[in-house]
Amino acid sequence: MAEPTLFTRIIDGEIPADIVYQDEEVTAFRDINPQAPVHILIIPNQPIPTVNDATSDDEKMLGHLFVVASRIAKEEGISEDGYRLIVNCNRDGGQEVFHLHMHLMGGRPLGRMIKTSDPL
Ligand code: 5GP
Numbered sequence: 757m758a759e760p761t762l763f764t765r766i767i768d769g770e771i772p773a774d775i776v777y778q779d780e781e782v783t784a785f786r787d788i789n790p791q792a793p794v795h796i797l798i799i800p801n802q803p804i805p806t807v808n809d810a811t812s813d814d815e816k817m818l819g820h821l822f823v824v825a826s827r828i829a830k831e832e833g834i835s836e837d838g839y840r841l842i843v844n845c846n847r848d849g850g851q852e853v854f855h856l857h858m859h860l861m862g863g864r865p866l867g868r869m870i871k872t873s874d875p876l
Pocket of ligand 1: 762771773774785787788789843844851852853
């Protein structure tokens with residue numbers, strides 16, 4: 757059997773984390789290295805390595821990630837000012853943990869998505 761991912765180990769309680777929401781499909785916990793006052797990761801309980809691996813069977817869960825993000829943003833008091841949802845994929849996307857996850861970030865103005873000085 758494949759090794760459990762880092763995030764599966766968090767779901768299983770082997771690695772401590774500040775879990776802010778959990779249901780039968782997804783779990784949300786605070787990022788260990790926050791890049792904004794609110795930085796929460798929302799993950800499927802059943803790991804999918806990257807967005808490339810998502811199938812039509814995952815559509816309900818993937819939609820649920822957004823509904824949970826909206827709910828948490830309200831609970832965290834950032835929904836009106838706004839926030840950013842990010843899903844990184846593979847090397848160029850900067851993905852480090854290969855258990856698909858949505859970053860929910862807010863609590864300050866986040867600026868442009870990509871620096872305008874970056875080359876295309
Ligand atoms: P990625 O770069 O894969 O999109 O994001 C991975 C995120 O997981 C990073 O923001 C990183 O700080 C976070 N992270 C890595 N290891 C841990 C951990 O053990 N606990 C928590 N809560 N977050 C982690």
